[in-house]
Structure formats: structure tokens, C-alpha cells
Amino acid sequence: MLARRTAQWLSQYLHRAGTTSTLQPRRHVQSLPLEQPNFRQSSSVFDSVIRESKDQTVVRSSELPPAIGRADEPIVDILKHPDYFGVKKLFTVKEMFQCGVHLGHMGGTLNERMQQFIFGKRFNQLIFDLDITAEYLRDALNVLSHISYRGGIVLFVCRDRQNCHIVEQTAIDCGEYAHTRYWTGGTLTDATNIFGGATRLPDVLVFLSTMNSILEQHIAIESAAIVNIPTVGIVDTNCNPNLITYPVPGNDDSPSAIEFYCHVFKTAIQNAKQRRLDDDRMKS
Amino acid sequence: MLSLRLEEQISRLISVPGARRAACQLWKTASGPRSFATETAAAGSVNDSPKAIDPKVKVNKAMRAYLERAQAHNMFMKQQTSEFEIGRRHLANMMGEDPETFTQEDIDRSIQYLLPSNLFQRSSRPIMRPPEEVFPQQKEAQFGLDGRPFHPLFYTGKPNYYQILHDIRDWTLQLNVLEDERVRKGRAPPDKKLNLSGTQWMTKDELATLLVEKMTPHMYRRFILSMERLLLHPYVYRVEEFVRKYRKALIEEVIEIQAPALKKDEAGRSYTEAYANRKTCHAWVTLKDGTGKVDINGQDILFFPRASDRLQIMFPLQLLDRMFQFDISAKVEYGGYSGKSGAIREALTKCLTAFVSKEEVEILRHAGLLTHDKRVKERKKVGFRGARAKPTWRKR
Numbered sequence: 279m280l281a282r283r284t285a286q287w288l289s290q291y292l293h294r295a296g297t298t299s300t301l302q303p304r305r306h307v308q309s310l311p312l313e314q315p316n317f318r319q320s321s322s323v324f325d326s327v328i329r330e331s332k333d334q335t336v337v338r339s340s341e342l343p344p345a346i347g348r349a350d351e352p353i354v355d356i357l358k359h360p361d362y363f364g365v366k367k368l369f370t371v372k373e374m375f376q377c378g379v380h381l382g383h384m385g386g387t388l389n390e391r392m393q394q395f396i397f398g399k400r401f402n403q404l405i406f407d408l409d410i411t412a413e414y415l416r417d418a419l420n421v422l423s424h425i426s427y428r429g430g431i432v433l434f435v436c437r438d439r440q441n442c443h444i445v446e447q448t449a450i451d452c453g454e455y456a457h458t459r460y461w462t463g464g465t466l467t468d469a470t471n472i473f474g475g476a477t478r479l480p481d482v483l484v485f486l487s488t489m490n491s492i493l494e495q496h497i498a499i500e501s502a503a504i505v506n507i508p509t510v511g512i513v514d515t516n517c518n519p520n521l522i523t524y525p526v527p528g529n530d531d532s533p534s535a536i537e538f539y540c541h542v543f544k545t546a547i548q549n550a551k552q553r554r555l556d557d558d559r560m561k562s
Numbered sequence: 563m564l565s566l567r568l569e570e571q572i573s574r575l576i577s578v579p580g581a582r583r584a585a586c587q588l589w590k591t592a593s594g595p596r597s598f599a600t601e602t603a604a605a606g607s608v609n610d611s612p613k614a615i616d617p618k619v620k621v622n623k624a625m626r627a628y629l630e631r632a633q634a635h636n637m638f639m640k641q642q643t644s645e646f647e648i649g650r651r652h653l654a655n656m657m658g659e660d661p662e663t664f665t666q667e668d669i670d671r672s673i674q675y676l677l678p679s680n681l682f683q684r685s686s687r688p689i690m691r692p693p694e695e696v697f698p699q700q701k702e703a704q705f706g707l708d709g710r711p712f713h714p715l716f717y718t719g720k721p722n723y724y725q726i727l728h729d730i731r732d733w734t735l736q737l738n739v740l741e742d743e744r745v746r747k748g749r750a751p752p753d754k755k756l757n758l759s760g761t762q763w764m765t766k767d768e769l770a771t772l773l774v775e776k777m778t779p780h781m782y783r784r785f786i787l788s789m790e791r792l793l794l795h796p797y798v799y800r801v802e803e804f805v806r807k808y809r810k811a812l813i814e815e816v817i818e819i820q821a822p823a824l825k826k827d828e829a830g831r832s833y834t835e836a837y838a839n840r841k842t843c844h845a846w847v848t849l850k851d852g853t854g855k856v857d858i859n860g861q862d863i864l865f866f867p868r869a870s871d872r873l874q875i876m877f878p879l880q881l882l883d884r885m886f887q888f889d890i891s892a893k894v895e896y897g898g899y900s901g902k903s904g905a906i907r908e909a910l911t912k913c914l915t916a917f918v919s920k921e922e923v924e925i926l927r928h929a930g931l932l933t934h935d936k937r938v939k940e941r942k943k944v945g946f947r948g949a950r951a952k953p954t955w956r957k958r
Contacts, residue, residue, distance in 0.1 A: 352892060431710060433717055443731045451712045457717045459724055472719060474701075476627035478709030480717065 355492035365419035377538035382515035423550035430481030485511035622709030642693035722773040836912035840904035843897035849913035852889030873902035
């Protein structure tokens with residue numbers, strides 16, 4: 279009976295995800311052969327995904343919705359526009375699936391607050407409903423774009439040793455900030471003392487993993503809530519989404535999934551900044 | 563009024579050549595594999611055109627606070643500098659010297675003369691130094707006018723340190739890609755090696771000074787571990803420049819042993835003389851080419867009743883296999899037998915250095931024979947049986 283039900287939702291799921299391959303266990307970084315070996319270039323699972331899905335719609339910054347104030351376009355209220363930065367087309371559910379975003383932890387570790395985002399369980403491994411995840415991720419990207427558009431400071435936070443380098447690199451690439459090391463208590467709540475003077479705090483915190491190195495909730499989540507800084511966070515099945523302003527349910531461990539998030543966050547921020555330049559140029 | 567003064571400050575800060583560049587400089591130099599082109603370019607452009615600052619530009623609260631702090635610090639330093647200058651001239655007049663040519667060395671000498679201090683700790687003795695050396699350097703502003711920090715890892719609190727860790731990982735990943743590529747092409751591992759002999763890792767304090775950040779022992783350990791791990795990579799020679807930035811040359815210790823002058827007596831035999839002391843003994847030794855005669859205060863080797871003392875004296879000659887090639891004559895005063903033998907041994911070794919080659923002198927030095935033994939008896943303490951020993955304690 280159970281097996282039949284599993285098979286049923288599996289087929290349903292695969293139908294939804296638009297793939298015929300079977301579900302795979304959690305992925306880990308594989309060194310993929312590069313076509314043109316390059317010293318500076320690092321191999322990336324996500325690159326391969328992009329390459330595989332060439333036939334699909336992969337949105338680049340040049341294909342964004344038209345900029346404000348063009349002669350043939352009515353002036354729009356940016357904040358009321360449903361998708362001013364075109365974040366909805368930044369990724370597809372299939373890409374998320376291929377990067378293993380749907381893979382949660384074992385059933386026993388489920389935080390009940392995450393029940394609403396769970397699609398089911400396979401061999402006791404929890405599976406996220408990627409349709410819900412996509413919705414939340416798009417919301418988060420939209421907020422992130424708006425903040426970047428207005429010159430806000432984005433701080434990427436991740437305490438996972440394995441993924442901290444790519445998170446830092448993402449922050450550097452998009453001209454933002456990263457904190458992947460030991461979090462000194464008071465970094466947000468007592469910044470004047472910690473940094474030795476008045477300091478501008480980040481405008482949004484992006485958590486690639488909401489856990490710290492001992493698998494408890496990261497202190498920065500509570501701190502951000504205290505000082506009223508909005509947070510975007512990838513919440514896995516064992517995390518608590520309650521204090522996160524924009525939670526995104528999904529796998530927060532696998533490097534492939536983290537690479538996916540980093541890529542979409544980076545692209546959204548870069549697009550928003552570019553958009554700002556374009557709009558300013560249009561206005562002046 | 564305040565805002566006017568602030569604007570003046572800002573324009574001054576930005577027109578001072580290198581003020582903002584200095585702020586960026588550290589992490590620019592620390593930045594490794596990737597260059598942060600946008601950030602540095604922005605900093606440079608402001609520098610190049612000081613008039614580009616718009617008086618209407620919004621200044622972030624953080625920057626405003628920093629500017630006020632910097633202004634206060636600058637005022638303070640200015641005052642201190644002028645006071646130092648007056649003090650220097652006054653001191654020169656007191657010493658009857660020309661104030662125009664009164665250098666820092668003259669100041670140190672004068673202070674030592676006028677305020678003699680026998681305090682053991684050198685740092686506790688009176689000094690007079692320029693204020694730049696006395697007061698700690700203030701860190702330059704780490705953020706721009708809009709309050710955005712220059713460094714991507716600013717919020718970690720130790721951006722320069724964590725930048726190094728980031729760079730180490732970055733290089734490792736890039737070298738891994740290179741290695742994979744070579745392996746795929748079937749190439750043999752490189753025979754090039756990174757030769758770091760004669761250098762060592764910067765010490766904790768040196769690294770902290772370089773990074774202008776506080777360094778805990780844990781942080782330093784992590785740095786060394788990560789670096790050592792990078793060094794294990796077969797292609798590490800590719801990142802030699804990066805590795806060498808954090809290594810310092812070992813200063814080779816040159817020990818010149820001054821051998822006593824070789825003299826000739828009437829018979830044409832060469833000889834040397836040396837003095838040494840040990841405990842309360844003083845020994846004057848003459849070592850002469852000969853057949854192994856020993857004369858200690860007019861007696862032969864049996865001057866020492868204990869065999870261990872006789873061995874002591876003969877040990878340098880025995881070590882270099884020069885027994886029965888020299889005549890020893892020694893005059894020794896005060897003290898006991900072990901003190902006497904120790905003093906003679908040291909003086910004899912000194913004499914011997916004039917007769918033997920440099921390599922043999924090294925052998926003597928490594929054997930510890932040229933090191934002065936400065937141990938003396940520790941005084942008895944009141945209430946103790948000796949220097950440290952306590953009287954037997956019984957429960958009453």
C-alpha cells in the first residue's frame with residue numbers, strides 16, 4: 279500500500295518537475311570535465327546545469343523588462359510593479375530540482391513548522407515541494423532586488439564550512455558583503471562598540487544556512503529581528519522559519535544547491551544594480 | 563555651521579593625497595587572486611579629482627561620526643607635535659647645544675643624562691619621543707561617504723585576516739583545477755618545488771601589525787594550518803608570491819669567537835694566554851706547544867684530588883684529540899675544586915681556539931665549552947635550611 283502511494287506521488291512529482299529521471303540522493307560536488315580548461319575558472323555543478331538546459335529559458339540581464347521612462351512605455355510605480363526586475367524568470371523549477379534543492383533531511387529531524395513546505399517522504403528522506411519553494415524564492419529575490427536597487431547593503435551569512443567560500447565569492451562578485459565566520463555577539467545589536475564607532479548596518483541579511491556550526495539557530499537571526507533588519511533565509515526541514523522575514527524552504531547543505539542559490543541571488547542583485555544605472559541614465 | 567565645517571573636512575580628507583587610498587591599501591595588498599576592480603577604481607577616481615565632491619552630497623551618519631572623531635584626533639596630534647617641538651628646543655638649550663641640529667639621538671642621550679634611571683624595565687624609563695611614535699595610529703575610515711564599507715568582509719570585524727583565509731581557499735581551488743587538467747592530459751606531477759628555506763612564517767605579532775588587526779592565538783594557529791595545507795599542494799610553486807608575502811627571512815646568527823693572540827716565547831714555541839672565572843674562582847691559563855705537561859699553581863694534575871675535576875680540565879683537548887700536544891700552566895685563585903676546574907677548563911678552551919681550525923672551534927662551541935657557566939651558589943634564606951629547603955614541619 280505504502281509502496282503504491284510512494285510510486286503514485288513519485289510519478290506525480292516527476293511529472294510536475296518535468297523530468298523522467300529517477301530521484302537522486304543528495305549531490306556532492308563532482309569535478310566535471312571542462313571543455314576548455316582554464317586556470318582561473320572553477321568547475322561548477324551549476325554551470326553544467328546551465329549548459330544542459332540550453333534549450334530552456336535562461337534569462338540574462340539583457341532580456342529584462344523595459345526600463346522606466348522609455349518613450350514607448352508608461353512610467354510605472356516601481357514598488358507596485360509585480361515583477362519590476364524580472365526575477366520570476368531567473369530560474370526554473372527544473373533547475374532547482376537538478377541542483378537538489380528539493381532534498382530535505384531525514385524524517386525524524388523535521389521541525390514541525392516546516393511541515394507546510396514538505397511534499398512528502400521518500401525512504402524516510404523529506405522532499406520539499408519545489409512549487410512552494412519557487413514561489414517563496416521569487417518573493418525573496420524581488421525584495422532583494424528592490425533593496426539593492428535603492429543602494430542597500432546585503433550581507434550574506436553562512437556558517438557552513440563547506441560552503442563558506444562560494445558564499446564569500448558571491449558577495450565579492452556582486453559588490454556586497456559576507457560574514458561566514460564566527461559571529462561575535464553584538465555585531466548588529468552593539469555595532470558601535472564592536473566596530474569602534476558609528477557604523478552603517480546591513481539593510482538585509484541573506485542566510486544561505488540558518489544553522490550555525492553546532493546546528494543551532496544562527497545568533498544573527500535573533501539579532502537581526504531585534505534591530506529590525508529584514509532577513510532572507512534558506513530553511514531546511516530541520517530549521518525554524520519563524521524569525522526569518524523571507525524564508526525559502528530548501529536544501530541548505532549540498533554545495534550544488536548552495537551554488538544555485540548563490541547564482542540566483544548574485545544575478546538578481548547585479549541586475550537590480552544595473553537597472554539602477556540604466557534608470558538614472560534615462561532620467562538625466 | 564557644523565555642516566559647513568564637515569564639508570570642509572570631507573573635501574580636505576579627500577584631497578589629502580593617499581588618505582583614502584591608504585584606507586583601501588591594506589586590503590588591496592591583502593587581496594590575492596581576484597582584484598576588486600570596481601572598489602579600487604572608485605577610490606582612485608575620488609582621489610584624482612578632489613573637486614568632484616558635491617557639497618550637496620549626502621553624508622552617512624557613520625561617516626559623519628568618523629569625520630568628527632578624525633578631526634578631534636588630528637587636533638590632538640597637532641597640539642602634541644607642537645609641544646614636542648618646543649620641548650626639543652628647550653632641551654637643546656638646557657644641554658647647551660644647537661636646537662636646529664638637535665636630533666632624536668641627542669634627545670635620548672640628554673634624557674638619560676638629566677633623568678638617570680636604573681629601572682630594570684627599559685620601557686619604564688623616562689622617554690621623549692615624537693607623538694606619532696607614542697600615540698597609537700588610528701585606523702583610516704573603512705567606509706565611504708554613503709556608509710558602505712570598502713571591504714566585502716568588513717562585518718566580520720577582522721576583514722584583512724579573513725581575506726587571507728579566503729585567498730588561501732581560492733588558490734587551493736584554482737590549483738586543484740589546474741592539477742585535474744594536467745592529470746587528464748596524462749602529465750607527470752611537476753618536479754618544481756617551492757623552496758622556502760631560510761624563511762619562516764611571520765610571527766603572530768608581525769602578522770597582526772601587517773593586518774592592523776588584533777590576532778588571537780587561535781586565529782594565528784588557523785592561519786598557519788591553512789598555509790601549511792596550501793604548501794602540500796604539488797602546484798604550490800605557482801602561488802609563490804602569495805606565500806612569500808607572509809614569510810620572513812631567517813636572520814643567520816653569526817657568532818664570532820675572538821681567539822686570544824698567538825704569541826711566541828724565547829724558544830720559538832707558540833703560546834696563548836686567557837683568563838676565565840667560575841663561581842668565585844679566577845684562572846689564568848697559558849697554553850703552549852709541548853708534550854702534555856701540566857702545572858697548576860706549581861703542582862701537576864694531582865693538584866685536583868678528584869678524578870672528575872681532572873677530566874674536566876682535559877676534556878677540551880680530549881674532544882679534539884689533542885692530548886699530549888700542549889703544555890698547560892695555570893694560576894688559579896679562590897673557591898673550591900669544582901670552581902677551579904671549571905674556570906681552568908673555560909680559560910683553556912679559549913686558549914685552544916687560537917691553535918685549531920674554525921671547524922674545530924664549532925665543535926667546541928657545540929659541546930658548550932665556550933659558553934660561560936654563570937651559575938653561582940644561591941644565598942641561604944632566613945627561615946629556610948638552605949636556599950629553598952624548608953625545615954621539617956611537624957603537626958603540633
